[in-house]
Amino acid sequence: MDKFLLLLLLLGVFPLVIFRAQATVCMVCNLFKRGYCLTGKGNCTMKQGPGCRTRNFFIFTERDGWLYNHTELDCSHYCTATHMYYLSLKISTYCCKGQDFCNRDQGKIVK
Ligand SMILES: *[C@@H]1O[C@H](CO)[C@@H](O)[C@H](O)[C@H]1NC(C)=O
Ligand SMILES: *[C@@H]1O[C@H](CO)[C@@H](O)[C@H](O)[C@H]1NC(C)=O
Numbered sequence: 773m774d775k776f777l778l779l780l781l782l783l784g785v786f787p788l789v790i791f792r793a794q795a796t797v798c799m800v801c802n803l804f805k806r807g808y809c810l811t812g813k814g815n816c817t818m819k820q821g822p823g824c825r826t827r828n829f830f831i832f833t834e835r836d837g838w839l840y841n842h843t844e845l846d847c848s849h850y851c852t853a854t855h856m857y858y859l860s861l862k863i864s865t866y867c868c869k870g871q872d873f874c875n876r877d878q879g880k881i882v883k
Contacts, residue, residue: 797872798824804843804876815873816847822867824875825851832860845875 795817802812818824825848830838851867868874 795819796824796869796874798847799845799873799876800847801843801845804845807876809845818847818849818869821849821851822869823847823849823851824868824873826866826868826875826878828864828866828878830862830864832862838862 798816798818799809800812800814800816801809803810825846827844827846829841829843831841832838848867852865853867854863854865856863856865866875866878868878
């Protein structure tokens with residue numbers, strides 16, 4: 773009987789532990805530049821999947837081509853690494869998980 777109770781307890785507790793271990797705290801920022809958050813700083817938590825998102829914004833100019841403008845950090849349930857072009861705007865998206873605030877590091881890449 774004791775073993776049975778112990779088993780029940782383990783079954784109940786282990787999924788919780790694993791569930792918690794997978795959660796990643798991501799940085800949220802509306803305007804991130806050179807490693808600093810200028811506006812809209814916060815955090816969000818992703819419980820599963822590569823949901824910490826980094827979006828680097830580039831603007832096209834006739835003279836200099838694609839120039840880095842700023843970075844936005846948040847959580848996304850459907851995060852996929854992409855390079856999207858909207859006329860003279862380019863948005864490069866990166867996703868990460870497993871390390872708290874991992875999306876902050878990709879925002880440091882200036883190019
Ligand atoms: C996330 O933000 C809240 C306030 O919005 C703060 O209390 C908490 O400490 C932050 N979590 C981490 C891990 O920084
Ligand atoms: C470029 O960055 C500035 C802040 O330095 C921001 O106000 C502006 O909205 C950004 N432009 C685009 C197209 O995202």
